[in-house]
Amino acid sequence: MGVRERRAVIVGGGIAGLASGAALLRQGWAVTVLEQAGPVTEVGAGISITANGLSALATLGLDAATRNAGHRLRMAGTMDQSGTWLMRIPRSSSGKVPQEV
Ligand SMILES: Cc1cc2nc3c(=O)[nH]c(=O)nc-3n(C[C@H](O)[C@H](O)[C@H](O)COP(=O)(O)OP(=O)(O)OC[C@H]3O[C@@H](n4cnc5c(N)ncnc54)[C@H](O)[C@@H]3O)c2cc1C
Secondary structure, eight states: OOOOOOOEEEEESSSSHHHHHHHHHTOOOEEEEEEESOOOOOOOOOOOHHHHHHHHHHHHHHHHHHHHHHHHSEEEEEEETTHHHHHHHHEEEEOOOOOOO
């Protein structure tokens, strides 16, 4: 008797659905992801991925591809509508120096 194939159907091809699908694929499951929207295209938006997110991507074997597709942030923060910084986080060697301006 052969090994029964484990199959999963995931509804939603967002971050959670695709990450779940990638994780199950790595475990040998046959995965189908159902997405109601049309094909993925560039929409002019970006997403910031923090250290815990990169760690999760590494677990899925996707960190190198993500790093290659993205850019390392040197600084991030929040401005008000006049362009005045409300909060800035400069990148440091420790990566742990939030600085309020
Ligand atoms: C403006 C904005 C900026 C953001 N910036 C960041 C950021 O920089 N960094 C960060 O970590 N997070 C960011 N987030 C949050 C991040 O986008 C969400 O946490 C993440 O996308 C959630 O993923 P998800 O898979 O849970 O849900 P979703 O991304 O909402 O995915 C759900 C998917 O399921 C599909 N779906 C729903 N119902 C059905 C159905 N019945 N059949 C088939 N498909 C279905 C939807 O079309 C959708 O594609 C941002 C969010 C917004 C709105």
